[in-house]
Amino acid sequence: MCIPPFIRSVFGFSDYDPSNTSPRVFSSELEFAAVANDTISLLKLLKTATKEDIDNSEAICHFVVHGNFYAVEVLIEKGADLNVQVKTELGLFTPLALLVNNESITRYPKLGHFCIDQMAALLVKNGADFENVETALGQNGNVSLLVYVKNQGYEEWQKAILDRKTSID
16 A cells, blocks of 8 residues: 655655655555554454554554554454564654654654553553563663653552563562
């Protein structure tokens, strides 16, 4: 599926170059629906999608950064890989890492504090890997995710991490 360059600029793709007239090619209709934050198309496409289709589309990453709770819940129910990685200008990120680095990644909308807190808690409660999420937000280099979450005042996210740690131990 191809999207004209001027539409890519509307969605904020960091690879947008007005001098490049070749359209971006999406790997699937699911990816396009996710990038466009189109829940109705997602629901239609999921009727025939396989788990591999869902994971390969990186749909969950895109819906997470749009703050679309309903779409993320549907994808979780369908068994989406919560640790799938999407390429950004800063490297590869999982959905949880996208939330941690939301302010630094220019191609996605900036989410509010409450939205990040609730979305991250949803991901952690459903099995997202929080042990390997790197944050480069500390003044003295990297800080642990739990310290970052606590310092930022993300109460639901902190509770979800602590609940998971307790159930793992």
